[in-house]
Amino acid sequence: MKVLIAGAGIGGLTAALSLAEAGIEVTVLESVREIRPLGVGINLQPHAVRELIELGLGATLAATGIATAEHVYTDERGSILFREPRGAAAGYHWPQYSIHRGELQLLLLEAVRERLGQAAVRTGTKVVDFSVESDAVRVQLVDRASGARSELTADLLVGADGLHSAVRARLHPGEGPLLWSGVRMYRGTAEAAPFLTGRSAVIAQSAGGLTFLAYPISQRAAERGRALVNWVFQVPVAEPGPLAGEADWNSPADPAELLDRLDQFDGWRDHWLDLAALIGGGGPILRFPMVDRDPLPSWGADRVTLLGDAAHPMYPVGANGASQAIVDARVLAYRLAGVGESAAGQLADVRGALTAYELERAAATAAVVEANRVMLSADGALSTVTDDYRRATGAEVERLNGRASLAPRAARGAV
Secondary structure, eight states: OEEEEEOOSHHHHHHHHHHHHTTOEEEEEOSSSSOOOOSOEEEEOHHHHHHHHHTTOHHHHHHHSEEOOEEEEEOTTOOEEEEEEOGGGGTOSSOOEEEEHHHHHHHHHHHHHHHHOGGGEEOSEEEEEEEEOSSOEEEEEEETTTOOEEEEEESEEEEOOOTTOHHHHHHSTTOOSOEEEEEEEEEEEEEEOOOTTTTEEEEEEOTTSOEEEEEEOOHHHHHTTOEEEEEEEEEEOSOSEEOOSOOOSSSEEOTHHHHTTGGGGGGGGGSSSOHHHHHHSSSOEEEEEEEEOOOOSOSOBTTEEEOGGGTOOOOGGGSOHHHHHHHHHHHHHHHHTTSOGGGTTOHHHHHHHHHHHHHHHHHHHHHHHHHHHHHHTSTTOHHHHHHHHHHHHTOOHHHHHHSOOOSOTTTTTOO
């Protein structure tokens, strides 16, 4: 079986590793010419860390990210309201990691190239269209450097090409604009002294409506006695509704936009984390709207499906976007491992595997999209939200610890 994956993000690269583990031939098509460690920090929940460890990436993760020990909720003065243990401290068999998104992407990319070969990831190659036939899917490509057009044929196309997915747009034309929560997010990283346990994530809410988060993301910085802190401000600026126009997702914001609002966190000035220093002393500040989409009625058709943000863009408030993409990838590989080589060209067998994948993941991720919306509108009821959130997203300790492995059946020696 041959599979083409549009997008070399976290979900697409995890899918490549997982499909290869199942004995499936994979090529990843990435539109950017050079994959660089862009972005800021993300959290990998235990259900995603489990999958990466089962892919043999546990030692690399431990050497790169921070195994988060707790979430600490405070008021606007920095006074601690309550603490919530995370990862292994909460009883999971696997840790939770806070990690730089770009570093995670690069370690996945390195693993793909080591295991599948350098040619397994084609950069500067944009998927622009496809057509499905009884024996194959034909994928039309554009070379970003030359503009030359070409075509590849495979048994399956996976759209893992992110929030602005070309594959999704082709499957579901006319969806309209993204849905904006009315919240503008500011994100950045800065080096600082370690705070609290050195493995704590802080979540603070002000009476004025701002939410502030900060957590360390670099094991290498920790080994130097420092903390590379990922920080986020969520600023309500409008009523929820369709996003008007195209947001600029990559231009840096002026630190003054946030420094002028720090009076809402005035008590932090004499506390254990200097917010003004974080905002003014690091790298670029990224500003973008917090958006999602309503769940799709279906993810794909015949020999085409979606994965990750292309399938289920969600608010980042639950720290679950990358984690859900990783689980998508593992379930997809698990289901496709049941389609033997002799049946690879048979549409009914491929369709059956994709249907099983979609039945499992579409409902699960729709629940996460809704849970994230509830969390954003929770008006400070944080302890209740976190309990409900675990139930809604399938992240209860006993449930995850007791679940069977998603390693592809072919890799586990099953027939």
